[in-house]
Amino acid sequence: MVKVNIIFYSMYGHVYKMAEAVAAGAREVEGAEVGIYQVPETLPEEVLGKMGAIETKKLFAHIPVLTRDMNEEVLAGADALIFGTPTRYGNMTAQMRAVLDGLGGLWNRDAFVGKVGSVFTSSGTQHGGQESTILTFHVTLLHLGMVIVGLPYAEKRQTRMDEITGGSPYGASTIAAGDGSRQPSENELEMARYQGKHVTQIAKKIAGR
Numbered sequence: 001m002v003k004v005n006i007i008f009y010s011m012y013g014h015v016y017k018m019a020e021a022v023a024a025g026a027r028e029v030e031g032a033e034v035g036i037y038q039v040p041e042t043l044p045e046e047v048l049g050k051m052g053a054i055e056t057k058k059l060f061a062h063i064p065v066l067t068r069d070m071n072e073e074v075l076a077g078a079d080a081l082i083f084g085t086p087t088r089y090g091n092m093t094a095q096m097r098a099v100l101d102g103l104g105g106l107w108n109r110d111a112f113v114g115k116v117g118s119v120f121t122s123s124g125t126q127h128g129g130q131e132s133t134i135l136t137f138h139v140t141l142l143h144l145g146m147v148i149v150g151l152p153y154a155e156k157r158q159t160r161m162d163e164i165t166g167g168s169p170y171g172a173s174t175i176a177a178g179d180g181s182r183q184p185s186e187n188e189l190e191m192a193r194y195q196g197k198h199v200t201q202i203a204k205k206i207a208g209r
Contacts, residue, residue: 002204005035005074006196007066008084009095011053012180014122015084016060018172021189022082022120025196031209032200037066037074039099056180068102076106080116080203081146082196083137086176087121090129092137100140113145116203120172120192124180126164134170149202155194157187167191 004026010016019036026034038060041048048054066074075081085092092100106112119137123130138148150170151158158167165187166173172192174184184192 001031001033002029002080002200002207002209003033003035003078004080004082004196004200004203005037005078006082006084007037007039007075007099009039009086009093010057010060010084011048011051011086012056012176013059014174014176014180014184015086015120016063017184018120018122018174018189018192019084021184021192022084022172022196025193025198026082026200028193028197029200029204031204034200035074035078036063037070038063039066039095042095042098066099071103071106075103076111078115079207080118080199081112082118082120082199084120084122085133085137087123087129087133090132090136092133103144107144110145114206115146116149116199116206117141117144117146118149118171118195118199120195122166122174122176122184124176124178126175128175130166130173131168131170134168134173138170147202147206149199151191151195152198155191155198157191157194160187163187171195
């Protein structure tokens with residue numbers, strides 16, 4: 001059995017939908033045990049209300065929230081971790097950063113060395129920092145000692161020119177539009193499924209299972 005956990009932050013549901021697609025792809029691998037977790041929200045409800053996120057967050061309210069006391073089992077206990085975050089000025093969200101910044105104890109024990117890490121993202125515009133968000137995320141994964149896996153060009157959907165779409169060799173992505181009205185396209189979801197399966201297959205090989 002290979003254990004894969006998807007850890008995401010989502011405000012309007014776009015990254016959540018991508019996370020479900022990643023999980024679906026991971027489950028295609030025989031022997032895969034796949035979990036999905038959302039990171040804790042740090043914004044007060046009043047602010048979320050002003051941002052119009054109260055209702056959208058209900059879409060994935062059933063997904064367990066990753067608390068600090070779960071890090072040992074959910075993060076250090078997995079063979080692969082696939083992270084999903086929207087872009088914030090070309091970087092991961094503060095909510096995701098807070099989780100990673102709390103891993104010092106596990107980092108000190110080399111708890112992540114040799115595990116597979118991968119990232120997917122979302123932005124409001126076509127060039128809203130998708131690549132820089134994933135690449136800067138990779139820096140943290142390297143510090144943790146993880147083996148980084150992206151979205152290889154074997155996944156031909158990222159080369160499409162007949163429609164607007166996310167996706168790069170660094171990881172799957174979606175474009176939400178400035179007002180969040182655009183939902184992940186089938187092409188973007190298929191790339192997320194591919195990434196989930198690809199990461200799980202590699203983790204299974206590394207684990208020798």
